[in-house]
Structures are given as C-alpha cells and as structure tokens.
Amino acid sequence: MAAFGSFALLIALALAAYNLLAGAVALRLLATGQPTAVSPERLADTARRAGIAGFVAISAAAFALIWSVFTNDFSITYIMEHSNRALPGAYKFSALWSGQEGSLLLWAWLLGIYGFVLRLRHKTDVRLFAYAGTILAGIQIFFLAVLNFAAPPFALYNGPLPDDGNGLNPLLQYAEMVIHPPMLYLGYVGFSVPFAFALGALMMRYPGEKWIKITRVWTLVTWLFLTCGIFLGMHWAYAVLGWGGYWGWDPVENASFMPWLTGTAFLHSVMMQEKKGMMKSWNVWLIFSTFLLTLLGTLLTRAGLVSSVHAFAQSSIGSWFATFMVIVLAVCIFTYILQRKHLQSDHQLESLVSRESSFLFNNLVLLTACFVILWGTLFPLLSEYVQGNKVTVGAPFYNRVAVPIGLFLLFLTGVGPLLPWRATSLRSIRRNFVLPVIALWATVFVCLAVGVSPWKAGVFDSGNFYALVAFALSAGVTTAILSEFLRGAGVIAKQTGRNLFVSTWLLTRRNTRRYGGYIIHIGVVVIVIGLAGAAFNRSAESELGVHDKLAIGPYTLECTGFTQDSNLNYSTEYALLDVYKGGTKQFQMTPEKRVYQISGQPQTMVAIHSVPEWDLYVVYEGTNPDTGQPIIKAMLNPLVSWIWAGLVVMVLGTLIALVPSQKPTAQRGGGQ
C-alpha cells in the first residue's frame, strides 16, 4: 500500500503540472489570439480533465493512508508514529491529520475536492473557471511537491518492524478532534478558491463584478467552515485541556483567527464593489492577504517558529512554505501592478456618515485586529532578533489591546445597518438610533443594579468594565437589528395582512443575504455575551477525600468515592462527586484521570455540567504527592453555553444567506 500511495502522489503531481502548463499555454493563446495547430479551447479542456484526474490520484493516496492506518501497517513510519493497534476506529481515521505528513495530504486532498467541484462547474464561465483552475493547479503543485519530496506520508520505517505503533497523542483522542481539523482545513483550503478567482479575474481583466457573484457562495461556505473549525477548536480546548478556558491566544489559535478576520472583512467590503463598484483594489488585496495568512499560519506553526499547545506536527518544511509565500506574493504584486488600471473605482464615498463609510470603518477595525494578532504572534521573533532574547506575548497583552478593538467592532455591528447608503440626515440618525441607545443605557443601569459593575470589591476591574460595556453594546446592537427586522416586517404585514412572524419570514426570504447577515450579527452578539461572562469566573480547589465537600457558587460537591476502569487503550480513574444545590442532590459528576497504555501519557477528562447561566466545570487534577490525597478543582464559568449557542445562530444565518432570495411575485411575473 505504501508503494501505491507514493505512486498515486507522484501521478497527482504530474497531472497538476500538466494542468498548470497546458492551462497557462491555452489561456495565453486565447488571450493573444495566435493561430495554432491545437485549438486552445481543447488544450484548456485537457488541462481541466487533468485536474479532475489529479483529484482521483490524490483521493487514491488518501485512501491508501487510511487503509494503512486501519490495517496497522507499521512499516510506514507515519502509521507507526501516530497509531497503534488498540486505537479506536474513529481515532484511527483522525490519525490522517494528526501528523505533519498526513495533514498535508489532507490539505492537498481537500484542495483536490474544491478543484474537482470547480472544474465540474466550468460551464458557468468557461474562461474564468479555466484561469481559476489553472491557478489552483499551481497551488496544488506546491502541496504535492512537499508531499513527494519533503514530507512523504508513505516513507518506510527504518529498522526492525515494531509490533505496535506509538499511538495517537492523548490530547487528540477526543470526539471533536475527528471533525475539528477537517472543518478548519476546509476553511483554510477553501480560501484558495476565491483567491484563484480574484487572481484569475485580475489577470484576464474580467469585466464587471460578475466574478464576485460567482465566488460569493464559495467564500461564504469557506468562511462558514473556518468559523465552525475555530469554534470546535475552542470547545476542544475547553473540554480537553482542563484549564477552564476556551481561548488562550495561542499562536495556532491566532493563525486560524487571522484569515477569519480578513475573510470577514472581505465578505463585508465586497458588497461595496457589487453595489457601487468601489474598493476594487482593496477587495483584491483582502482576498490575497487571506490566502497568504492561511499559508503564514501554517508556516509559523509547522516550522516550529512559535511554540503552541495545539501544534502537533512540526518539521523543517518551513522553508518550503516561506518560498511558496514569496512566490505567491510576487505573483500577486506583479499582476496587480500590471492590471491596476482595471481596478479603478466607479464611485466615491459621498459622506463620512453612511453605510459605505461604515463598511470602510468595519474593514479598518477588522484589519487592525488582524494586525494586532499578527504583531503579537510575531513579536517574540522580532524581540529575539532585536534584543537577543525571546519574550512571551500571552493573554494579558491581547486582553488589553484586542478586547477594546473587539468592542469597537461590536459597536459598528450595531451602527452600520442603521445607516443608509450614500448619505444620511440628522433626522434619520435620530429616528434609527433612539431605541438602540435607550436599550444600551437601560442595560447599563440594570447591570449596575444587579451588581455587574466595573468595580470588584471596591477596586476597578478592567474585566468587569469590559463585560459591562459588552452587555450594554450587545443590548444596543440587538435592538438595532430587531428594529430593522420589525420595520421591514411591518411594511409586509400592512401589505399582505399576515401576522408579524409570517411577515418576518417573508421579509427574510425576499432578501436572504441581508437578513441572513443580520442573523449572523445576532449570533456574534450572543457569542460576545458568552465571552463577557468570563469576567465573572470563579474557582475553588481542594484535596477531596471520601465524604469531603467543596463549595462553589450555589453548588456543593461531595466526594462519594473513586473508581477505576481500563481498556486496551487506557486505564482510568474516576472521582465520583455528588452535586448538591440548596441541600438537595442534583446530579453526579465523574471527572477522570487517564493514563494511556502505549505512551504512558496521563490525561485529564473534565466533567462539565452546562446550564444557560453557567458551566460547572470539574477537573480531577491528580494526587498531592505530600499527602496522597486526590485534588479536585471546580470552576463556575458563567454564560459559556451562550458561546456555542451563538455559533449555532451564526451557522443558521450563514445558511439563510446562502439560499437565493425569493423575488416578489410582481417581479417574477414581470420577468416572464
């Protein structure tokens, strides 16, 4: 199977190379109109078919690796290092992306899938799709070259064959790890498609904004995958790492967040180009940057330049990525300089206070946030270069710098939709803003009344202050969005005589993109409320023998015993904790401490009881070496479930935005 997999990768590389060369020659011939023996259209079609065949070859290689994992073929180094006989089936599958070589193969495979879909849909616009397909082939060549020459997944093990493999990293043996990396990779890799379209459209001086409409669904789907991937990663960190948090501003987390920020900026500013023919250069560079950031993130974490709790695969492929990034950047700059006249705006902004300028400021804030994260991630390297010693740029830095920026962005989320296009009048501002402002201040007073104040025990607390601001802004933004829904639904209700709920549904159907977008914003608000809850986290830690108690918030945990279990993969020890509230037993929690048989590595398995108010989060930390007593840590994390609920709302909003709008009856009839 190793030989089959290696051969499949080699064939895939050859096909990608043909795709790029034949595609480039055909497009050049089409552009110049030179007469040739072979029809450029037919040559372009052979390139497209080579791309499709390449996808089949990469799929064969991916299948070979999965087959090898399931058949415990430890003659392959990768399988030996990332699997073992007792590893459960689902985790054997996830071994595909648990190491350097496998995750690169997954990347190439997903790129192949995207390319396959793109090439099948080429009739939408044959020439533009030919450009995009050829550019994708160029990207594919890079990944296949790395897989063939720098990080071969089918490399054979040197030395006597072991009876069993080293096993999968215990941190990765968690249900979410089966779907989190593919989601994240679908997001990362997916941005190659809008990048290819943007570069292709620029190269061929594609007229109008049609390419944006074509790539809109690609971009939105990719963004959705990246969003889900990031949040699944957060949930994994929360449930597995056992520190009670979900976001630690780790370089790998940052690497996934940066393209998300620029991708979000692109999704907003692209509307300016569609509607007004503005910000053309800006949009092109946003999508170029997003693609480059996906590569930079991989470079930073895979090359071992920055350390991370999430980096499970490091090697010396950094130079490959750095070289590729330089090439991509050079191509982007060269193409932009050559074709920049094609990107001149059709219109200019007319007012500082308008929907257009709010998009501009939204982009400004999103890119500043991206810069802050990039700066914080790279500063340790810069410091080492300048001062000779590394420094840590951790959560305290980002909390001080990025949180205010995030709150400003939340403010813009509320303000933007209330501003009309072109320009606005003072009367219009007053009419649109009065309700949100009332909601904002009412929330401030309610929060202060219930004890959410910027002071903790008489001392100013920035966390509490930011939480108060976040709650108040969330109320304002929600009111602004709901008033937009109500205003539109009111018009429809008057027209059709339907009730407000049905009218809201009809309104959403008529402009899915706009109202789907608003629902995404509501999801963001729900997430921000959940994040703000972290300011009020509480924790308690104690050595807990049988019948000992630990109190936290309204709960009392009583230890009723400890029990052990084992299977072929790991042995585990559970703490049995009865949880009381108001003197009544509510439920039992069983945090675990596992030791994996093959690697001998210990791992905590957190017990979480989640209700809308908070999560009761219990960790069995281990045993005090001095006293021999088990240590239990309990945390009460307010509003955490709101974060996951907010993601569901965001997904729902994105799906609605992806559905084509229903045209009003008159318009449908008119078109016939």
Next chain:
Amino acid sequence: MKFSVRFSFWIKTVQAAALAVAVCFSLGATDAGSRFNDLGHRLMCTCGCAQLLGECNHVGCTESGRERKELSAAIASGQSDKEILAMFSGKYGATMLAAPTTHGFDLVAWIAPFAVFGAALLGTILLVRRWVTSPAGKAQAAQLAEPGTHDPENEALREKIRRETGGDGGF
C-alpha cells in the same frame, strides 16, 4: 463672559472625569488572594505547556506547583508586584512574563497596535474627506441635495422601495 464660564465648566468636568479614571486605574489588587490571582495571570508556567501559571493544572506538571509556592512566598514577604515580576523574570528568563514589559524595546509591542490603528483611522477619515470634497464628490453630493430629495416623504418612500424590492443586495 458667558462663553468663558461655560468653557471653565467643561474644563473642570473633563478634569474631574480624568481624575476619576486615573484613580480607578491606579487602584490595584490589594489582598493576598487577589494579588496571587492577578500575578498568577501575569506569569507563565515554565513547563512548556504555554499556559498561564494561574491556570496551569495539567496532570504531571513539574513546575507550576513549585512556582506557585514561590509566588505565595514572595507575596507573603511583602514584595511589590514589580519586584515579584522582576524576581521571576530574573530567575526563569523574560519568557516567564506573560506579556512584554513597558520599557525598552518591549514598549514597542504595546505602542505599535494603537499607532497603527490611529494612523489607519486618521488616514481613512482624511481619505473620505478628500473624496467628499473632490469635484466628483461635490457633484454627487449636489445631486443628492437637490430640492425634494431629502424630503422625509421621499426618504420613507426610498426606504420602503428598498425593503420591498430587496434590492439592497446585502446588508
């Protein structure tokens, strides 16, 4: 006279607000428990787990227990926050601090984000102003300001048309 009275009132109000903010921010955590929590979140665990000392609780950590004891002892000995951070930094290296310091080259880490944001904000405002005041922008604005175009009825009608036709294309 009236102007100067009003002006001095605003000056005093701004001074009072600035003083209140300064007092709020100058107050720090005082009791030992909150100081431990605060300092524990300004230091990193050195075992390589890349977690804050106050949050590192993974099984088998060889460093965090001892470092927490050192932190408790340092607080009990009456050292200031600055002295404790300097002590840890000196003993374990600059990477023990969870964020760059505010002196020397490290200060650049704090200044750059705000400088970039300020410059970008200023640049954007100037750019928009230039667009608005350019001959093309003025012509567009003049077109917009033609009699009747800002009529509330027209505005409401435009809003209604936009909603009913769904012609907004997006947000």
